Amino acid sequence: MDREISKEVRIKARNKKLMQYGSIGAGCVILLVLLFSWTRSSVKESELVFSEVTKGTIEVSVSASGKVVPAFEEIINTPINSRIVEVYGKGGDSVDVGTPLLKLDLQSTETEYKKLQDEDQMKRYQLEQLEINNQTYLSDLEMRVKVSAMKLNRMKVEFRNEQYLDSLGSGTTERVRQVELNYQTGKLELEQLRQQLDNERQVKAADLKVKQLEYEIFRKEMAEMKRTLEDAQIRSPRKAILTYINDQVGAQVTEGTRLAVVSDLSHFKVEADIADTYADQVMAGGRAIVKIGNEKLEGQISSVTPLSKNGVISFIVQLSNDHHRRLRSGLKVDVYVMNAVKEGVLRIENASYYVGKGEYELFVRDGKEELVKRKVELGDSNFEYVEVVSGLQPGDRVVVSDMKEYKNKHKINLKH
Incomplete structure (x- = not known):
């Protein structure tokens, strides 16, 4: 129960x-x-970098990569096929104008130059001989013209005398005709000689000019040989630093082989490369900024390579302060080519988050203790600022440090 x-x-x-x-x-x-x-993860405020949205001016730029090189660098090549006999310097040495760097074997070249000197003397004698022969020949022709002119004058007198005698009845018509014929023949012979003299003068003058031109060509070849011989005396062309020298004594070197490099390491320039899609924004005379760490150096584009190579064009930046203490040969730098100015735009600081125009998801401080992800459209930039097109307001504080760790988060708590 x-x-x-x-x-x-x-x-x-x-x-x-x-x-x-x-x-x-x-x-x-x-x-x-x-x-x-x-x-809702949390992050220490001290680990973040914030940028406040402000309104101001952006000088738009495109970025390029660059390398610091000496403002002056000269490569010294061997002008002849030879052999290194002696080396007088080493890399890093300071050299003055005319300082010997190394010695080449010049015996065969010097012998060839001496032969040219002998040939030069012989050609001078031949030219003088030609001038004398031409003058003698033309003088002989001139004398024949004078003799012919004198004979013609005598024939003219004889002709007049025969005409006079014939008018008195003392001469004969046959005799007058014969003397007249001789006179006319003499006139033609004189004219022929004069024409021959003029022609010979022109021919001899042309022959002389040809020989003189040949001699001038020879003299230029000889001067080129002398210059080559002088260049083979390997010396520093100016006061600089010897940055490279071929110190292989006894090595055979062919014409055009690099023997030494001298550089001015007190002044520098920047060789830069940029994608050829920006070719229309890179022009000689344009302004550029070179960044070395936090240092900003003003510069101007001095030249632009007209051809694209592997999708890249090259240009040279001449620095206003080309002897800055941070400049070192071979140093990699960032180069910004300035090409436009936008005034009165919203902007935030440029950092690694920015990779070009477009939409971004950035964390914005919402109150004191929270970060909220927000869609933002960004526009043009320079090395300092990025243009804000939409999504932010003046006074907003935006995280510009690396937030890849929190890319899947929408809100993050701030810890002090």
């Missing part, structure tokens, strides 16, 4: 169930808190 459960037992059973349900509820609350805490 069933007994009725006492009221006290029923109360105890109910309380037990309530405690069980309460424990489950508390566990769920704790789990939710933990889950919420996990989805």
Whole structure:
């Protein structure tokens, strides 16, 4: 037979169930808190870099990579096929104008030059001889012209005399005709001689000019040989630092082989490369900024390579302060080519987050203890600022340090 459960037992059973349900509820609350805490990570404020949105001017630029090189660098090549006999310097030496750097074997070249000197003397004598022969020949022709002119004058007198005698009846018509014929023949012979003299003068003058031109060509070849011989005396062309020298004594070197390099290491310039898609924005005379760490050096584009190579064009930046203490040959630098100015635009500081125009998801400080992800459209930039097109307002504080670790988060708590 069933007994009725006492009221006290029923109360105890109910309380037990309530405690069980309460424990489950508390566990769920704790789990939710933990889950919420996990989805909302936290980060120390001191580990972040913030940039406040401001309104101002952006001088738009495109970035390029560059390398610092000496403002002056001259490569000295061997002008002849030869052999290194002696070396007088080593890399790093300071050299003055005319300082001997190394010695080549020049015996065969010097012998060839001496032969040219002898040939030069012979050609001078031949030219003088030609001038004398031409003058003698033309003088002989001139004398023949004078003699012919004198004979013609005598024939003319004879002709007149015969005409006079014939008018008196003392001469004969046959004699007059003969003398007249001689006179006319003499005139033609004189004219022929004069024409021959003029022609010979022109021919001899042309021959002389040809020989003189040949001699001038020879003299230029000889001067080139002399210059080559002088260049083979390997000396420093100016005061500089010897940055390279071929010190292999006895080594055979062919014409055009690099023997030494002298550089001015007190003044520098920047050789830069940029994608050819920006070719229309890189022009000689344009302004450029060279960044070395936190240092900014002003410069001007002095020349641009007209041809693209592997999708890249090269240009040279002449620095206003080309002897800055941070400049070192071979140093890699960032180059910014300035090409436009935008005034009165919203802007934030440039940092590694920016990779070009487009939409970004950036964390913005919302209140004092929280960062909220926000979609932002960014525009042009320079090495200092990025243009804000939309998504931010003046006074907003934006995280510009690396936040890749939190790319899947929408809100982040700030810890002090």
